[in-house]
Amino acid sequence: MQSYTEENYLKIIYHLSVISNPVQTNAIAEKIQTKAASVTDMLKKLSDKELVDYVKYQGVTLTEKGKLAAINIVRKHRLWEVFLVEKLNFKWDEVHDVAEELEHIKSTLLIERLDEFLEFPKVDPHGDPIPDQHGNFAAISFVKLNRLKVNDKGTITGVSEHSSPFLKHLEKLGLTLGKKIEVSEIIDFDGSVELSIDGNKINISREVAKHILISK
Amino acid sequence: MQSYTEENYLKIIYHLSVISNPVQTNAIAEKIQTKAASVTDMLKKLSDKELVDYVKYQGVTLTEKGKLAAINIVRKHRLWEVFLVEKLNFKWDEVHDVAEELEHIKSTLLIERLDEFLEFPKVDPHGDPIPDQHGNFAAISFVKLNRLKVNDKGTITGVSEHSSPFLKHLEKLGLTLGKKIEVSEIIDFDGSVELSIDGNKINISREVAKHILISK
DNA sequence: AAAAATTTTTAGATTTGTCTAAACTTATAA
């Protein structure tokens, strides 16, 4: 069994390893809001427990065991987010911190019953896929909104940025999951994108477009 | 704000202080599964934070601030228990350990929304009252089943023992919350009680009867 | 390929909560 802190490290390493593998000490330190020296200490510990493969100065990779543990935490986090939004009327920008705590509750029965109660959701309120008990994800295909061409259509199915200000901004613009959009113009000057949504036209910056995931 | 451990101490002191006040070091040590020396250390810390009044060798009492903190944890514990039983189909003997973890999740919004979602329950699955946001309990009156006389009638409204074996035993006998019972005989020899319940007659030991709470 | 910059690790200290063993208080009994 892992401690609360160990679980957080595993989860962060998991998320970072999607971007680049092996994961660097400093990258972990930044995400976990701690110092590189503390990360080194923890990596040794996780390595002793065979949750990560760690080579001094070279970074870490999750072992199969570590990866399973990490995915399990991600599963719990995302199920709790669904619960908060669907059952307790939280907004999608309010769920992260609470789910961050709830994800560490240790009870297999609890999480399986919660999954059932929520009717086995496949994605969380940000469109991220929820792995099943065995750690398998349903394949979800999407493109970033900034990659679309003029006249391309699609549905908003996710976001790649989870900060509250960003999510509130999208909410205000009506850019929520499930909404259908069409690209009406791409402004050369700044790369910003003009969209049709709900019959209106709105302009969003390239920076915002980058973090909106679209499926056909 | 209190740590996870501090919260546990406050909760235990609260429960013990109902039985005898001030609360003794050893009583806490036993409940919290630790050594008296560790308790002494923690009492000093809680005293520094003005959560308890602590006099060396004399025991502790919760301050108003400590009592509010403790009741808030009890509130969260009991609301989560209701959630587990009502929404996730946990049995009443399965909820304690999970609620023990859930009670430490820090989010006022979460707990107020949960309360609303559960439609403001007044009691938990064991019949214990759930304090409101301000720490007020609804008055619940009851007598212990072993105090009833022959022909006395009443409804099971609570239990004063929360162990899984005890609760499973009651469940097997059909002695669950809300059930109406009538005392048909009290056996002098061992103090055991014969009850009518659902048209059947059953015999329960005095020890079991002591922990069943009855209201008229 | 040596110098400079960046990244990472080590060494030693700190905090929280725990422990054992010994010392001290209070309560009980002879």
Add this chain to the structure above:
DNA sequence: TTATAAGTTTAGACAAATCTAAAAATTTTT
């Protein structure tokens, strides 16, 4: 009222997770 027992506290140590400062390794630049 002294002796004994029970309960509590102190002193000193330890494990987990963190930190700072300095040393070491790696990468980048010149």
